[in-house]
Amino acid sequence: MNDEDLSFHRRIFYDALWSRVRALPLEEAVLEVNRWCHEQASYQAQDERTASPLTVYRNACGRCGEESAFLVSALRSVGVPARQVYVPRWSHCDDNHAWVEVLCGEQWRFLGACEPEPVLDRGWFNAAASRAVLVHSRTFGKGTSPIHGPLVSYMDGVALYNQTGRYAAVSERVFYVTRGGLPASGAAITLQILNEAHFHPVARLIAGPDGAARLDLGAGDLWVSASLDGLEAEGLCPREEHQFTLELTADTSSDCWSAFDFRAPDAAPPLPPLGEVLKTARHQVLAHGDALRQAKMNGWYRGDDPILKAARGNWEEIAHFLGKDNNPLRRRLLEALSPKDLQDITAESLEGFLSTAAPYENLYPAKLFDSCLLCPRVAHEGLTLENKSPAVARVAELRARGIPARLRALDGAPEVWRDGAFHGPEGERWGTLRLSKPPNTALSYRLDWSLARRKGGGWQPLDPAPTWEGKTCTLPLPAGLYRLTTSARLPSGDQLAAEIEVKIVPTETVFLPLFLREITLENLLYRRALPPIPAEDCPDVLAALVRPTLLFWLEEGGEPTEHILNELSAAPDCPPAAFFLRGGASLAQPTLAALLTRNSQIQVFYDDWAYDLEAISRLLGTDPERPPLAVVWDGKGRAVYAASGYSVGSVVLLKRILRQIECQ
Template structure:
């Protein structure tokens, strides 16, 4: 996203019309993507924001884009072009450009009430299954006849319609269903369960021709660009330099090294901040602040912001102070030095009154900050100082403003990352506050408990949030609001799973919810289930988490980081690590961990050799890794002369075998060989370990299935 914004600005600066194109979510896999279109010779051409190619209309995403269901872009002002208009604001028009990338179909949705009458001004959400939720990629209001329309790629979406607390939903297959009627036949408290098989559009990518000369010229440019970037990265702090710095200032070497290395190109700012903290108390507090903020903040936070938030007044609870007072990060805002500003803007007498009775601050914000959803159409939050000066903001910026103002007065506060609620933090825990109500009593919200049982399916003993299931709350209007639990870290693990969230139970606010589960098949299709349940105050609700599965189709059975590093074996003896993504390119690939001179490995390699022609025709890379350099030296390639030419040999210098064993729940980590088929969307669709009969045939069967 950021790189596409940069490229658009760069192209416009030299007179080339350009725009960012965005798919809010893929249909065939999780995640989203942004790229760039540039205008030349009377038409729009696309290019990757950060993946230079020899020609236009070429990127790693040609194939995924041909399976897309919706792409859009924003045009400033009113727009009178040929593309379908998605929405119009006072500043820009959002238009639908899916037709530039995939075959499309138009469908009309009619919303009716329980008596079959059309419902005008109903909200119709077009949803794709992505990250285990039904994510809204387009939202429209019905006309006087209860109708809306959308043009999309030829795949399946969930249609969710709502008005005044009533709602209904159904599957829509673009290209098959020209019309769909959705009835508002459900309301809060109703229970329902529905299964859907959602099929994405088939691949239909058109690849432009690239000559050998064009490819060679592009490779030269890439090498030059790599040298520029590597020269810059060489200026980043090393472990040795970071530890020397820590010794100079008598700081914890391990902590300082981790922080300075993570700060990358911003290391001088972080070092200057540490150097300014002279007292022992400041040193400890400064390190604690740096360990509290995210890796992204370390890379772009300013010295002014860090020094401002080190001046935070203490509150009674040291843990609350670190997390909910001194911490500069509230939500997704740009970090600013707001604490010094509010100390000047708010008198000491007022600050003391708010500290004594925080609900007075809630009432002040509700009375004095007007919410206008049209005032910030760009979406990026307004700074707390900006909200104070304007006294008007969108609701999200208003919420960030309140938390920032509270923290400036040493009042612990947060926006709950799961529910999105604004909360004051006290001795009794978190208290929800409603900034839309000027006068209210301080009280805890009513809560119940949710427990879910799970009967494991093949290769999935512990479903993961965002990968296999999500929870959403039904809000009064009839829409869904996702509970945004911690997703963990791709490399370090963690995150929310069935076992650590629902097996023993989790507290939830009283209300109506839906559980969405989904099994992604290797084809990109999804076997999903949506079911509702109610949380009652002081009660435990028991539900079942059901993962549907297919006995016939290839399905996604795990996750694997395609940017994992290994060291390719080179003829010239050079030792340069590469990621699997770099070595294999976008798409599917095979990774094998070999046990040298062991019969299971020898048998597996002979099986693979027997399918040499098929695997070479498939054309994807096979990365075969040795556990260490010594074992690589003992491998006799001449013993296996008929292996496919698509093989890349290397050494597992970065723990790929351990990652596979962990992610695939392999019981005997030392048992080799291990083979997986995965793709650069980090999906695993095949795993084999140890002695296996017919490995080549199994690989080809899976490959044909994908």
């Protein structure tokens, strides 16, 4: 479907599903397969490597790209045509999302993977998808059937097809490239979205004989770049411009900050709410699936060994490897792996990695040996004895020869241990970038700012692991051209951004103050009176709260709620908050229970959850069908901000607004 690890799973899924779906009409069979997937797995944040559908099934968890590949595999195993669809990057919030389409007759219908709804074409992401600039599907090899949809691009054996019009209002956008005023036929055009404070490519096009490329897209701003024969051009294409022209030049760099607004598409009106019968049925399906999945997980390792716990459904394979002999390198090897690695690696592969590294144990310090020789993990490749990319293959080859090696965290360049230190590419020379920021300003990398290096006609995002000392940050960097981007996202999803290009030369230091666009309170807020909110043993929750507070209506166990709880858990300080839950049984949800144990600032109330959620959502202009609902309450009877669903960085924004309200 995408870049997931391959597995032999169809017979397993067929045997589990066929008796459940064989007599059902097609649409009901699709819904039933998704119910089964929910019984087997739920959302859990994972690293970038995409696990196989069989791993998701055995370990009862996956991120959205893994869940969707799991559902597609399950549907295909019982003869239902299905595909993964993907928003490469959202425009209105950071990150991306994937879900599933099924072919019912001659029409594609959609659903959220492992998130069963009572009907098709409904998911927590409906409103988000209506704000997408691009939604695509893919095939391996160029499909010729019109059922695939309009072709976006075909590169390296992968075809991408445009599905945006099924979810969002689209219009044709035409991108012209000229050279000396004439059409630049064959120019490479890259469409990019500002996401995580970096311009992420979402589509790559080739200009035709008229110097133009055309694509139906959602109504959001785009950053467009073009190149041909060493000439380049780039710029912001506003969402209202349906024809945009770039003139190729020899030099596009600028050494001054350039400020710009990056606007997201508007959301479509929310769907009508489900009727009470369907709501009740949905709740019962979710509760039943949660119970079955938990029962499966209860059959895993129940002891105290953290490695076997982390291995989840793969614990017996790991126990087999550990128990073969008393070699202490066995546990050290497992401790060097990620939890995801423990969940799908085989004992046979572990034996191979152990035997390759063991002869070099006494040649290097233990920490170096464990991380750069014993550990087979180089980047996010599949953990087999064969590796893929040249950089990963190079590191793996060096480790197999007993030479400690790794990929540099900054940019993924191979580094080799020599003379007591790691060394990068030969002949590389370094300079320094020293940044400064306003005092008392907390910044998050890939949320508020990012750094990229010019490489191969594009920009490579970097991971410099910045550490601020007071208001300065010093970054040693290889000589070259860099782009620094800042972004401040508004509740509307729009961004106040700026970018600058900086040249780093060997042995010299460049001093650069960060340009951070200012967000005013009025950019963020409104003030709307809230009605009394009754709860069990409390006739009016708002009257009982004595200070500005974050209010959350939580659908515990749902993917968007899990994201909110994870962000609250990761925050160094928890703000005053009130959680509205369906009942005391909700406290058994592990993520929620762990958060409440650590934070006394959170009050819990039980109320008529569905009724109040819908009433408050409609009052504040949010979608009642997209829990959780988060509201910033000013302590004086008014909501000043509300959001339904989830966007990356939601909790950071909520806390920022709350602090401003408290200071007024």
